[in-house]
Amino acid sequence: MNISEKVHSSSGILVYFEIFKNEIRPVSFELLGEAYRLSKKSNEAVHIVAVGKDIDFVREKIKGFPVKSAYLYETDKFFQPDIYEKALEDCIDKLNPSIVLIGGTAEGRALAPRLAVNYRTGLTADCTELDIDENGNLLQIRPAFGGNIMAKIVTENTRPQFATVREKVMQPVKPDFVENTDFLVQNLDVEESSMKILNIEDTAEEDSIVNQNILVVAGRGVKKKEDLDMLRELAELLGGKLASSRALVEKGWMTHKEQIGLSGNTVCPKCMITFGVSGTVQFMAGMKTTPNIIAVNSDPNARIFEIAHYPICADLYDVVPELIKSLKGL
């Protein structure tokens, strides 16, 4: 098949449903929501593919969601890129989709580049926005070059178009559709991999900044490492945790696990208070769905104020000690 034939003949949006501990990862439903929105624009069908043990359980879970067909591959093997990719290749070969959406998880990032190479096609990582143009090209929008620049990236001459999206970036849809999903369930028969998983343990993530109701966030406006102590104290008084922008991680004051943003964690606490964070697109990509954002910055034109629900122009060094005093009832 020559290039343009492939581009024209492919159709449909395929979403990789990632299974973890016999559950579907939330990012999969977010991608499904986005796929549905895209499909309405381009008049294409949405399909899913899932791989794992007792995979039939997915049937129940996608009831009411707008899925034309579901390819379910049964295997008792834990995730290994060279094994799971076989399932996706089988599905993609049968379906010839135009677009494949994969979660920007550890698993997704192991899988996506292998598939992109297999089909000699494009892969855009960590898209923050997706759209479709009149020619069916997926418009993949993501921050670039640091700071405040967005790039619109397209894969024009090859198919499928692969994109990864991180958790909590897209919105899921509600399952109120009457869709007759076709199910194709099959065993994944693969040769032994040259890689062996010797042991697997599930680890708790309770302490992570991802699971907090309240986050206090420190940015470069914090002048000295010691000043983080008062912010940490504030976070504790509020029953939350301290997180930061990448600026402080680059200085070595905070750890990568505590970083919010495109190359850190995506968070969505009930409430977030940022101090001295300017609001670069990379930072905002990791927190913009937070329902209550209080931002304290001394610059009235700071970008963070564009998405803050409570934009406050003030000096953090005046505000934080006052807050601590009040919370301690002093």
Add this chain to the structure above:
Amino acid sequence: MRIAVFMKQVPAYSQGNMDEKTGVIIRTGLPSIVNVYDLAALETALRIKEKIGGEVVVFTMGPDKAEDVIRDAFAMGADDGYLICDRAFAGADVLATSYTLTQALKSTGNFDIILCGKQTTDGDTAQVSGAVAKWMNIPHMNWINELLEITERDIQVKCQLDGRLSVIQAAYPCLLSVEKSIFTPRMPSLKLKMASRKKEIKRITLENLSDKDENNYGLKGSATRVRKIFPPERTAKRDVVTKDGKEASQYILKILNNLDTCEEGE
């Protein structure tokens, strides 16, 4: 044992902005450094060498000045280094970058272990290593945080992936991408630095590769195109309130107290 390490030169800090009127990226002459994740990859290679012997060869793709990466690697103890540099390689996306790296690697013989950083701090895709493994058709272990055992035949590693800790074993050849936390990179040694001053940095150009078709490299070999770059829209949600410390503190406490009753910012 032949161990390859892929290292990339990146801007020292992630800052950059765009002139919103002209659409031109403001490059503020930032200094370049070695991607920190790749220093951890090099350290891993050196530890493996110290344990079971072998040769550590560094590869970097970039412009002439990316040579510094190799010099830095020599000062840490790398045995050999290649700069992959050709006009034809410029503007590469994940597909073309990984293909070029694979071709370059193959042009210098076989390797038992290939090490990559988890991600770069500029491209930041964390996808190149997986793509290289696929081109090479070898197993790849992503985001490794710990080296458990290493023998002449295979390697055992630990990785932490989204709430799951796995112990994995792979036979050679294999590719590992490593977390920053796997090892703290050693300080460059002045002695090695001096000794390596005369060491040759070998170059790999299109001519040296078995696939010499320039359509497979750089911008031409890339499947993705940047159609447009633009500043994000500026749309303020709320008016900014200016307050002194005390007022701001009272205001914030009031907001926090009201959170339970309303779900989303008023």
